[in-house]
Amino acid sequence: MPKQEIHPGSQAMAGGSHGIMARTYFRVKPFIPRSFRWVLRRIRIPRILKRSAGVWPIDETAAEKPLHWKGWPDGKQFALVLTHDVESQGGLANCRNLGELEMEFGFRSSYNLIPEGSYEDPVELREWLVENGFEVGVHDLNHDGHLYESRESFAEKAKSINSYLAKWNAVGFRSGFMLRQLDWLHDLNVLYDTSTFDTDPFEPQPEGSQTIFPFHVKPSDNIKGSGYIELSYTLPQDSTLFLLLREKSPDIWMRKLDWIARNGGLALVNIHPDYIDFHGEGNHSSTYPSSHVKEFLQYIRSEYDGAYWNPLARDLAFWYHNQSPTD
Ligand SMILES: [Zn+2]
Numbered sequence: 074m075p076k077q078e079i080h081p082g083s084q085a086m087a088g089g090s091h092g093i094m095a096r097t098y099f100r101v102k103p104f105i106p107r108s109f110r111w112v113l114r115r116i117r118i119p120r121i122l123k124r125s126a127g128v129w130p131i132d133e134t135a136a137e138k139p140l141h142w143k144g145w146p147d148g149k150q151f152a153l154v155l156t157h158d159v160e161s162q163g164g165l166a167n168c169r170n171l172g173e174l175e176m177e178f179g180f181r182s183s184y185n186l187i188p189e190g191s192y193e194d195p196v197e198l199r200e201w202l203v204e205n206g207f208e209v210g211v212h213d214l215n216h217d218g219h220l221y222e223s224r225e226s227f228a229e230k231a232k233s234i235n236s237y238l239a240k241w242n243a244v245g246f247r248s249g250f251m252l253r254q255l256d257w258l259h260d261l262n263v264l265y266d267t268s269t270f271d272t273d274p275f276e277p278q279p280e281g282s283q284t285i286f287p288f289h290v291k292p293s294d295n296i297k298g299s300g301y302i303e304l305s306y307t308l309p310q311d312s313t314l315f316l317l318l319r320e321k322s323p324d325i326w327m328r329k330l331d332w333i334a335r336n337g338g339l340a341l342v343n344i345h346p347d348y349i350d351f352h353g354e355g356n357h358s359s360t361y362p363s364s365h366v367k368e369f370l371q372y373i374r375s376e377y378d379g380a381y382w383n384p385l386a387r388d389l390a391f392w393y394h395n396q397s398p399t400d
Pocket residue numbers: 158159160212216248249250
């Protein structure tokens with residue numbers, strides 16, 4: 074009996090911890106100014122691009138359909154899930170603008186909030202999101218890069234995360250910096266996790282899930298529970314495209330979306346409200362114009378109207394949970 078649906082990259086992705094370089098980086102990170110952090114990250118780009126030629130932004134092997142795959146509800150060609158990690162006070166201030174932009178094009182999305190980070194629990198914003206059909210999820214606990222430092226400390230932190238999941242009526246989780254130990258996440262009372270990606274060599278734990286489809290992560294025999302659904306993000310993060318690579322248009326998003334649509338997969342993107350400049354006055358080393366997001370949403374509507382399913386992440390996970398073979 075398989076413990077976990079098999080995907081080419083899932084074993085590599087689930088095991089191991091982030092390396093010593095990453096751990097050192099997270100220790101010194103609080104002392105490095107944000108703009109200089111981008112400079113440091115940009116230094117590594119040429120080497121990463123060279124190493125990942127042919128597997129980023131598209132890894133062709135990720136298009137393989139899971140066993141028993143029956144397609145999306147109502148015969149839709151592909152699924153589209155929009156998610157947002159809110160990193161700072163500045164990001165909180167942009168959430169309504171972003172939500173309104175999404176609603177203008179008929180989309181809904183999931184906003185992942187940090188419970189014990191640099192901002193207070195935004196009660197009013199959470200209410201506004203829920204009233205307008207958006208989802209609230211939990212993003213890490215402290216967002217300091219130390220969530221997975223030891224098995225024992227994670228078990229303690231999981232208790233706190235579970236209390237926020239209950240308080241916020243949330244069922245979804247994403248780690249800070251896409252760090253992960255998929256087999257530890259069984260400690261969380263979640264329906265789904267979205268800390269993985271099909272391909273993203275720019276992250277500190279760069280192993281991809283190599284799939285553009287959801288999959289079930291089941292616990293080993295000595296752990297109780299039925300596991301959770303893993304939703305990998307499959308479009309590059311906005312921060313990677315516009316801040317790290319300094320792309321001047323959302324062209325890479327569109328190209329990858331076209332490929333996912335052709336292959337009938339899940340297009341899942343993580344857009345940070347923190348980095349969007351809605352008023353044309355931002356610092357362009359740490360923000361990008363909101364027109365990039367608008368152009369992308371417009372493109373989805375004009376090219377694929379009627380062809381995609383745009384559920385909240387939790388609704389897609391719930392649907393897949395009910396589809397997923399029980400083996
Ligand atoms: Zn984050």
